[in-house]
Amino acid sequence: MPARKRAALERIPAHHAALLNDHAAFTQSLDAVDAGITANDQFFRAVLKADPAMLAGYLARMRRMGLATAPEPQPADVDKAVSTLKQVARDWSAEGASERAKCYQPMIDALEREFANVEERSSRRVLIPGAGLGRLVWEAARLGFASEGNEFSFHMLLVSNYLLNGITRPEQHTLYPYVHTFSNSLNFTTDQVRPVAVPDVLPSSLPDGSDMSMAAGDFVEVYSSPTYTDAFDSVLTCFFLDTAHNIVEYLEILHRIVRSGGVWINNGPLLFHWEDAADPRELSIEVDWTGLRKLIEVVGFEIEREEWIETTYAANRQSMLQYVYRCVFFVARRKP
Numbered sequence: 502m503p504a505r506k507r508a509a510l511e512r513i514p515a516h517h518a519a520l521l522n523d524h525a526a527f528t529q530s531l532d533a534v535d536a537g538i539t540a541n542d543q544f545f546r547a548v549l550k551a552d553p554a555m556l557a558g559y560l561a562r563m564r565r566m567g568l569a570t571a572p573e574p575q576p577a578d579v580d581k582a583v584s585t586l587k588q589v590a591r592d593w594s595a596e597g598a599s600e601r602a603k604c605y606q607p608m609i610d611a612l613e614r615e616f617a618n619v620e621e622r623s624s625r626r627v628l629i630p631g632a633g634l635g636r637l638v639w640e641a642a643r644l645g646f647a648s649e650g651n652e653f654s655f656h657m658l659l660v661s662n663y664l665l666n667g668i669t670r671p672e673q674h675t676l677y678p679y680v681h682t683f684s685n686s687l688n689f690t691t692d693q694v695r696p697v698a699v700p701d702v703l704p705s706s707l708p709d710g711s712d713m714s715m716a717a718g719d720f721v722e723v724y725s726s727p728t729y730t731d732a733f734d735s736v737l738t739c740f741f742l743d744t745a746h747n748i749v750e751y752l753e754i755l756h757r758i759v760r761s762g763g764v765w766i767n768n769g770p771l772l773f774h775w776e777d778a779a780d781p782r783e784l785s786i787e788v789d790w791t792g793l794r795k796l797i798e799v800v801g802f803e804i805e806r807e808e809w810i811e812t813t814y815a816a817n818r819q820s821m822l823q824y825v826y827r828c829v830f831f832v833a834r835r836k837p
């Protein structure tokens with residue numbers, strides 16, 4: 502990317518390039534972007550080195566396909582790597598604290614209020630599907646709950662595995678999660694190439710006896726199993742419901758796995774992930790909140806609280822562009 506920008510600078514008149522460099526620090530910014538990309542690369546190398554077993558399946562598949570080296574990354578792969586970096590900042594940096602206060606804190610508060618007796622929490626099972634990099638799972642475990650995350654993205658699983666099990670000290674890495682966006686920058690140095698130290702806390706600092714786990718796999722496949730019937734006292738879904746292909750299937754599973762009288766706490770928008778899927782066989786059914794609200798009650802939950810929360814998602818707080826979601830936060834209880 503910086504190479505493309507340097508080439509563009511070569512193509513404009515020399516005195517324009519000189520003005521850009523003298524007054525808008527253009528080439529210096531590109532040098533800083535290069536350094537940021539190198540630091541991000543070091544982080545990903547640490548992720549891959551930490552647990553070679555996690556890559557073994559991928560490498561074996563490559564060999565079966567007769568490939569000696571990994572295929573060239575496609576733009577979609579690069580997008581995933583970039584969004585994973587931003588997700589690290591959201592979940593595991595001081596930078597993400599304000600977003601976590603909007604997204605996770607109301608859910609944690611509702612969970613704590615529901616299970617106020619701290620002594621009993623270790624026997625309370627909480628599930629967080631679409632757990633991303635696991636911060637909410639970790640927060641629930643820290644509060645004493647038996648906390649289980651579920652995630653199907655290999656990118657998320659690789660990175661959360663490293664963050665949760667491989668990190669030895671807070672702020673061990675310096676990342677540059679916003680380095681790839683050249684537009685809407687107020688100041689390249691303080692916005693685009695701003696360093697973000699991760700993690701803000703030591704993930705392995707959970708109290709002794711904490712119970713935290715991560716189930717890898719598709720939510721529908723994993724939790725359709727009868728072993729999960731009535732398994733959870735609470736399920737927390739944060740920016741997850743709209744990942745459904747078939748939202749009614751999600752609702753049925755949620756209803757089956759939350760025990761009678763248990764609570765489902767949600768916070769998120771309805772940005773249906775599969776709406777624009779290129780493959781017509783990718784099923785996507787979008788519903789509005791009005792319809793979804795009725796469906797939630799029809800499958801067997803009673804919505805006890807409903808509020809609206811405005812928040813960004815994995816955003817660069819300094820950018821001149823901010824997408825703000827109006828999230829529906831609710832607490833729903835499974836009817837007896």
Ligand SMILES: C[S@@+](CC[C@H](N)C(=O)[O-])C[C@H]1O[C@@H](n2cnc3c(N)ncnc32)[C@H](O)[C@@H]1O
Nearest residue numbers: 631632633651652653654718719720739740744
């Ligand atoms: C928008 S992100 C939200 C992550 C996290 N809850 C947060 O608030 O930062 C949605 C997450 O759900 C995961 N996901 C999507 N569909 C899933 C499925 N069917 N089973 C498990 N995880 C899924 C994605 O990989 C992604 O990490």
